[in-house]
Amino acid sequence: MTLPAPLTGVVPPVCTPLTPEREVDVPSLLRLVDFLVEAGVHGLFLLGSTSEAAFLTDAQRRQVVAAVTAHLGGQLPVIAGAIDMTTPRVLEHVAAVTGAGAEAVVVTAPFYTRTHPAEIVHHFRRIAAASPVPVIAYDIPVAVHTKLPADLVLGLAGDGVLAGIKDSSGDLAAFRELVTGSRAHPGFGVLTGSEQITDAALALGADGAVPGLANVDPHGYVRLYRQCRADDLEGARTEQERLCALFGMVGVGDPARMGGSSAALGAFKAALHLRGVIDCPVTAEPQIPLSGEEVERIAKHLATAGLLGQDTNRN
Known part of the structure; x- marks a missing residue:
């Protein structure tokens, strides 16, 4: 399908389930x-x-995108990170994904090297x-060590x-500047990556949200988005506070x-495993596993949010 302009709504940054041997667990990925x-x-x-993505090999990155796009068959827009340190390496990822x-690529500023704004623009x-x-x-x-002005x-x-x-x-004032300025550029989408201030970002005029916690509770973020769009301020506040507690x-x-x-x-992976969505909660090396x-304690968070023991098709 053609990428909407602007991209709107809830667009989860999808976890990559792994096997105990740390290969991509494609069946779990597709269930997710x-x-x-x-x-x-x-x-x-x-x-x-x-x-x-930073932990995956190039072959695994391509495997993830190919598996998901083939499985979806155009049901939803699929965007993919082409994240790497320098322009030539990013271009290789762009070609691969x-x-x-x-249907779109997501790119950071260059990192590791100290980069001037003019070089970021060129990138x-x-x-x-x-x-x-x-x-x-x-x-x-927090990852790139450069704030995009x-x-x-x-x-x-x-x-x-x-x-x-x-x-x-996480800079809400700068985010407001982006939203305000984007009105002069129809089709340019401004999305927040914050789990905890999604309602505030949408109230400012954001087009959507890309919250990692939406892997665990996608229904909650879809409800929040719909409440915000319907100007249900009380409902949105209540839902956001529940999601903040879950976070x-x-x-x-x-x-x-x-x-x-x-x-x-x-x-996130432990919660998805507890909810029965993925087979294994292992994270990529050298990350240290939870005890x-x-x-x-994660199970208690899920229970408090009304998610543990519920069918994963909960609405």
């Missing part, structure tokens, strides 16, 4: 996709941070010139270089022995 589609999500984002069926222009599909910027300073992004939007942005910066699961991992990514991605006691 079906779970998300049944919940009413509006698109899927493969190979992002929540997908553990679009060849596997992705996005070079990628857009070579890409056969739309390019969506990904602003995630609103004027840079909007300038590229105005030139037709960027089709949208996923903003995971507490990302903090169960002991920071004295594991990183924040290990804790968060491990929590049994930590997984029990």
Whole structure:
């Protein structure tokens, strides 16, 4: 299908289930996709941070995209990360994921090297010139160590270089600037990557959300999106607060022995395993696994949110 312009709605950054041997678990991946589609999500984002794209081999990245696009057969828009350190490496990923069926690519600023804004602009222009599909910027300073300035992004939007942005910066004031400026560029999508302020971002005028927690509770985020669009402020506030409490699961991992990514991605996968969606909760190496006691705490979060013991087709 043709990518909507702008891309709107709930677009989960899909987890990548792995086998105990840390190969892509394709049957679990496709069950997760079906779970998300049944919940009413509006698109899927493969190979992002929540997908553990940084840990996957190039062959595994392509395998994920090819499996999902073949399974969906055009039911929903599928966008895919082409995330790497430098422009030549990103271009290789763009060719691979679009060849596997992705309908747009998601690209960060260059990283590892210290990069000037002019080089970031050149990076996005070079990628857009070579890409056969739309390019969506990904602003995630915690990983890239560069914040994409609103004027840079909007300038590229105005030139037709960027089709949208996923903003995971957590900077709500800067996000407002993006939303306000995007009104001059019809078709440019502004999506938040924040689980905890989705309602606020939508109230500001965001086109949609890309929350990692939507893997675990896609029905909740679809409800939240619909409530926001219907101006049901009380319903949206209640749903967002429930989701914020559920998001507490990302903090169960002991920071004295594991990183924040290990804790968060491990929590999402443990929750999906507890809900019966995926076969194995293992994360990619060198991430440290959650302990049994930590997984029990995740189960309590699910129970409090009304998700444990429920059929995964819960509406």
